[in-house]
Amino acid sequence: MEKRKRKKFDKSFKMMVVELYRSGKTSREISEELGIGADLVRRWSREFSASGESSFSGNGNPVLTPEQREIAELKKALRDAQIERDILKKAVSIFSRSDNKYSGS
Structure with a gap:
């Protein structure tokens, strides 16, 4: 092809x-x-x-105008922060499960 x-x-x-x-x-x-x-x-x-x-x-x-460029950079930073937050939420839910499988005790 x-x-x-x-x-x-x-x-x-x-x-x-x-x-x-x-x-x-x-x-x-x-x-x-x-x-x-x-x-x-x-x-x-x-x-x-x-x-x-x-x-x-x-x-x-x-x-892009300087304002458009700044908006694009801020949108990217917001997306990155949201992804990081979602990962941390998942980690917290894994480590706080009631079966204490991940608690280290």
């Missing part, structure tokens, strides 16, 4: 696709003309609408 190679499109190509889409062409027409998926046309258009000129930064990594 041969692994399919993923196509890469540069920012100027994506911008051209978005302009065609905004000019009134359907995503299906654009996809047939350019040999790309209609879903890509719609996704690139949504991304451009949301981020404007800062969209299509490359390698799937969006350009």
